[in-house]
Amino acid sequence: MTLRRQSLLVALAVLPGLLLSGCGGSSSATLSAIAVTPSPLRLAVGGVGKLVVNAIGSEGTRAPITAGLIFSSDASAVAAVSSSGVVTGLAEGSATITAAASGLTANVTVTVSGLAPTLVAIDIIPPSAQVAVRGTEQLTVSGLYSDSSTANLTAGSTFVSSSPGVATVSAGGLVTGVSAGSTTIVATHTASGRFATATVFVVGGSVAPTLVSIAVTPASSTLAPGATQQLTVTGTYSDSSTATLTAGSTFVSSSPDVATVSAGGLVTAVAVGTTTITATHTASSKTATSSVSSPQQPTAQTLLDFESSPPYPFTDFDGAVTTTVANPHPAGINTSATVGQLVKGTGAVWAGSKVTMPAPIDFSTDRIIKVKVFSPVAGIKLLLKFEGAGSFFQKLSAPITAANVWEELTFDFSAEPVNNLNNQIVFMFDFGTEGDGGPLSTYLFDDVTQSAGTGPILDLPVLPLTFESTSLLYAFADFGGAVTRVLPNPFPTGINQSATVVELIKHPGETFAGSVIQMAGPIDFSSNKIVKVKVWAPVAGKKLMLKFEGSPIDFDGGAFETDAVIDRANEWVELTFDYSSPTLFPPVNNNNNKIVFFFDFGTAGDGSANSTYYFDDVAFSTSP
Numbered sequence: 001m002t003l004r005r006q007s008l009l010v011a012l013a014v015l016p017g018l019l020l021s022g023c024g025g026s027s028s029a030t031l032s033a034i035a036v037t038p039s040p041l042r043l044a045v046g047g048v049g050k051l052v053v054n055a056i057g058s059e060g061t062r063a064p065i066t067a068g069l070i071f072s073s074d075a076s077a078v079a080a081v082s083s084s085g086v087v088t089g090l091a092e093g094s095a096t097i098t099a100a101a102s103g104l105t106a107n108v109t110v111t112v113s114g115l116a117p118t119l120v121a122i123d124i125i126p127p128s129a130q131v132a133v134r135g136t137e138q139l140t141v142s143g144l145y146s147d148s149s150t151a152n153l154t155a156g157s158t159f160v161s162s163s164p165g166v167a168t169v170s171a172g173g174l175v176t177g178v179s180a181g182s183t184t185i186v187a188t189h190t191a192s193g194r195f196a197t198a199t200v201f202v203v204g205g206s207v208a209p210t211l212v213s214i215a216v217t218p219a220s221s222t223l224a225p226g227a228t229q230q231l232t233v234t235g236t237y238s239d240s241s242t243a244t245l246t247a248g249s250t251f252v253s254s255s256p257d258v259a260t261v262s263a264g265g266l267v268t269a270v271a272v273g274t275t276t277i278t279a280t281h282t283a284s285s286k287t288a289t290s291s292v293s294s295p296q297q298p299t300a301q302t303l304l305d306f307e308s309s310p311p312y313p314f315t316d317f318d319g320a321v322t323t324t325v326a327n328p329h330p331a332g333i334n335t336s337a338t339v340g341q342l343v344k345g346t347g348a349v350w351a352g353s354k355v356t357m358p359a360p361i362d363f364s365t366d367r368i369i370k371v372k373v374f375s376p377v378a379g380i381k382l383l384l385k386f387e388g389a390g391s392f393f394q395k396l397s398a399p400i401t402a403a404n405v406w407e408e409l410t411f412d413f414s415a416e417p418v419n420n421l422n423n424q425i426v427f428m429f430d431f432g433t434e435g436d437g438g439p440l441s442t443y444l445f446d447d448v449t450q451s452a453g454t455g456p457i458l459d460l461p462v463l464p465l466t467f468e469s470t471s472l473l474y475a476f477a478d479f480g481g482a483v484t485r486v487l488p489n490p491f492p493t494g495i496n497q498s499a500t501v502v503e504l505i506k507h508p509g510e511t512f513a514g515s516v517i518q519m520a521g522p523i524d525f526s527s528n529k530i531v532k533v534k535v536w537a538p539v540a541g542k543k544l545m546l547k548f549e550g551s552p553i554d555f556d557g558g559a560f561e562t563d564a565v566i567d568r569a570n571e572w573v574e575l576t577f578d579y580s581s582p583t584l585f586p587p588v589n590n591n592n593n594k595i596v597f598f599f600d601f602g603t604a605g606d607g608s609a610n611s612t613y614y615f616d617d618v619a620f621s622t623s624p
Contacts, residue, residue, distance in 0.1 A: 031055050034065065036099050039108040042117065042149060043079070043089035050434070051085035051108065053099050066348060070100045079110040084346060117145040122153060122189050124198035131167065131177040133204035134243040138607060139173040141187050141196070153189050160186045165283070167200050170247040171264075177202040178283070209237040214245060216279045216290040223259065223269035223294050224368065226410055228398065231265035231290055233279050249279045259292045269294040300370065300451035303425070304355060306338045313356045314340075315424075319347020319435060322427075329444070334372045334406040339446040342427060344435025351435060352428035354387070361386060361425070361450070363418040368451045369411040371397075374444035375429070378403040382445075383428040384411050389421035390552050396431070408447075417460050417475050417518050460520035464619030465595075467500045474502075475518040481509020481605060484597075491614070496534045496572040501616040504597060506605025513605060514598040516549070523548060523595075525588045528620040529580040536614040537599070540569040544615070545598040546577045551591035558592045560584055563601070572616075576624055 033056040041049050053065045071081040075095035081087050087097060089112035097108050121144045129137045143153040159169040163183035169175050175185060180202055188195040214235045221229045235245045251261040258273035267277060267290075274293045280286070306312065306324045314322040325341045327334065344351050373382060378400055385394035393416060397409040427445060435441035461472045467486050476484040482504055489501045506513050535544055543563045551558025562584070564575035579588050597615065605611035 031057060031102065031104075034099065034101055034104045034106045036097070036106045036108045041087060041097075041108055041110045043087065043110060043112050045089050045092060045112060045114055047089045047112075049087045049110075051081070051087060051097065051099065053085065053101060053106070055101075065101050068101050072098050072100075073110075074098070078112055117149060119189070119192050119194065120144045122157070122187065122192075122194045122196045124185065124187050124196045126198065128199045128201075129175065130201045130203060131175060133177045133179060133202060133209075134237075134241065135177045135202075137175045137200065139169070139175060139185060139187065139198060141173065141189065143189065156191060157187045157189050160188075161200075162186070164248075167202050168248050174247070175200050176243070176247070177204070180204045209239040209241060211235050211281070211284050211286060212238055214249070214279065214281050214284075214286045214288045216277070216288045218290060220291045220293075221267070223267070223292060224410065224412075225269050225271055225294055226408065227269050227412065229267045229292070231261070231267060231277060231279065233265065233281065233288065235281065235286075245281050248283060249281050252278050252280075253292075254278070258294060267292055300368075300449035301366070302447065302449050303357070303361070303369075304340075304446075304448040305336065306340055306446060307336060312340070314353050315356065316353045317348075317351065319345040319351035319437075320353050321345060322353035325444075327444075327446075329374055329404070329406065332406045333408060334374075334446055336446060339374075339444050340427075342429060342443045342445065343437055344429060344441040344443070345437035346434060349432050349434050350428055352383075352426055352431075354385075354424045354426040356388070357423045357425065360389070360421055360423045362420050363413060364420060366450045366452050367413040367416075367418070369413065370408055370447075370449045370451070371411070371427075371445055372406055372408050372447045373400060373429075374404070374406050375400045376403055376440050376442060377430075380430040380433075382409055382443075383426075383431040385426035385428065386418075386422040386424065387426060388424035389419070391419050391421055393418050393422075394426075415473050417473065460518055462520050463523060464617065465517070466498065466617055467502055468498060476502075476515045477518070478513075478515045479510075480513030481507040482513040482515050483507060484515040489614075489616070491536055491570075491572065494572045495574060496536075496616055498616060501536075501614050504599060504613045504615070505607060506599060506611040506613070507607040508604060511602050511604050512598060514545075514596055514601075516594050516596040518550075519593045519595065522551075522591045522593050524590050525579065526590055528622065529578065529588060530621045530624060531577045531579070532574055532617075532619055532621045533577070533615055534572050534574050534617045535566055536572050537566040537569055538610050538612060540567060542566050542600045542613075544575055544613075545596075545601045547596035547598065548579075548592040548594070549596060550594035551589055554589050554591055555586050558586065558589045560586050560588055560592075561596075563598075574617075576621070578624060 035054050037052050043049055055063050055065050071085055073079055073081045073095050078091050078093035079087055079095035081097050092112055092114050095110045097110055099106050123142050125140045125142055131137045141153045141157040143151045154173050159173050161167055161169045161183050166181040166183040167175050167177050169185050182201045185198045214233055217232050233245045233249045235243050246265050251265050253259055253261045253275050255275035258275040259267050259269045261267050261277050272294050277290045279288050316322050322342045324338050327339045380400055382397045395411045429443045459472055474486050478484050484504045486502055543565050545563040547561035549557045549559040562577050599613045
């Protein structure tokens with residue numbers, strides 16, 4: 001969802017009776033209530049918490065409200081609340097915080113205790129599971145605290161299988177069946193040392209298929225120094241089945257001075273040269289290789305270095321304040337005299353600043369953008385966006401690896417949908433988190449350069465979408481908890497035996513989670529208004545909502561949508577979407593360049609097999 005659409009949602013949400021719309025919303029929902037999260041809120045004395053208020057539409061749509069809010073506390077000596085919804089615990093007790101917007105109110109109970117709740121125990125969910133040989137099961141670690149609250153602690157836990165020959169378990173808790181039998185999975189919460197166990201039973205035939213060979217993908221890659229590439233190990237078995245074996249393999253680089261490889265198969269290019277990565281499947285000792293080359297990089301041209309005469313035309317938005325300052329840390333890779341400084345104050349989570357260039361930036365051949373940054377906190381990211389001509393594109397950096405040191409970030413647009421129209425560069429640090437205007441929300445940036453891309457420049461697709469091309473870029477943008485990828489068809493049967501399809505997993509998050517694909521140009525509905533899509537769903541009765549949007553000239557981005565019921569489970573079925581209805585609002589237009597896919601709209605996913613969907617062959621049809 002773009003910032004423009006988010007802003008539209010916010011503006012509509014604070015006024016009753018107006019339409020709530022957006023990527024995940026209905027076309028005609030009116031404001032019916034507001035809700036406050038988290039609810040209830042528990043704080044220690046001196047602790048703080050941030051309340052978020054959402055507008056709820058008549059059809060269940062939600063949108064955040066960031067303006068026109070009034071907060072009050074019925075026991076301000078226990079818990080005080082600021083005008084922006086920040087609650088501070090002052091004394092032990094209980095208070096009710098009321099949020100009001102557009103004549104509607106919602107309450108949240110705040111309990112303040114003398115001590116922060118402590119972790120009492122952890123559990124593995126599910127405590128017992130059954131998987132097939134090479135089947136998988138995701139385990140979750142749940143923590144129980146002294147105030148009876150719970151929290152998901154999977155990310156902060158480690159996992160061990162008592163019998164790796166029966167089932168292995170990844171660092172993230174994903175169990176994979178290896179052979180028939182049972183094993184005990186032990187999860188240990190790193191911070192507390194508490195542990196829990198789960199029993200996994202692996203079932204399979206009397207003679208399990210044997211591993212014939214392994215392969216590494218990609219088999220070769222070209223990386224600029226500092227760039228990364230995740231390797232995947234795939235095993236082929238005697239029954240012609242395949243399985244991902246990355247977690248059970250080790251990796252070695254023949255020339256670590258050219259490229260290193262992590263225990264999980266993440267390759268990082270270090271210097272110009274060529275190396276071979278060898279993957280060894282631990283259980284079988286079978287090996288496979290992948291070659292990595294890092295060519296000499298072309299000379300980069302400087303877009304911004306902040307050394308010429310000020311002022312620079314910064315345009316700040318939503319709480320950010322940007323200036324040029326004398327470099328306070330002239331060391332390492334950046335000893336220049338002047339740098340840009342962005343202070344992210346309280347406001348929107350997407351606060352940032354943009355610089356207007358004297359002319360549009362040409363991406364015809366130069367697709368690599370680099371930025372030197374200095375962050376007070378490691379692990380955050382920089383969102384770099386190009387706009388100004390109504391056709392923006394953007395990319396999120398890899399996490400900044402170290403605090404209080406200059407580091408160069410690389411944004412590779414070689415395989416991204418770009419244009420040569422935009423003359424504005426937008427900088428958004430720690431996108432998704434509100435700043436506080438202090439030292440930990442103050443970032444430095446400098447030396448924005450542009451150089452030739454290292455990878456193929458791919459074209460965007462047009463209908464029909466078959467997902468079989470290697471020269472097209474299938475540019476999916478996920479939102480709300482969905483994760484989408486193009487992969488080999490796992491079920492080449494029935495009406496769909498094509499080689500490649502799209503997988504969409506709906507993880508915990510928003511009920512409108514989905515994914516949008518960027519097309520090469522506007523989609524023409526002038527002569528045909530029937531679209532068909534082949535889908536595979538784990539549960540019958542679910543729906544796929546298919547939405548077209550992206551028009552720069554029509555109301556609400558030209559968005560129009562309809563849905564179809566998936567009447568059978570675990571087989572490919574073809575759905576028909578008819579956009580010829582005269583009551584469709586907004587009506588069909590010929591200006592949209594994006595297609596949005598929503599599976600089981602209105603229900604949150606859980607990331608399991610029952611929330612995993614596949615689709616393929618999106619095409620116009622001459623018959624219903």
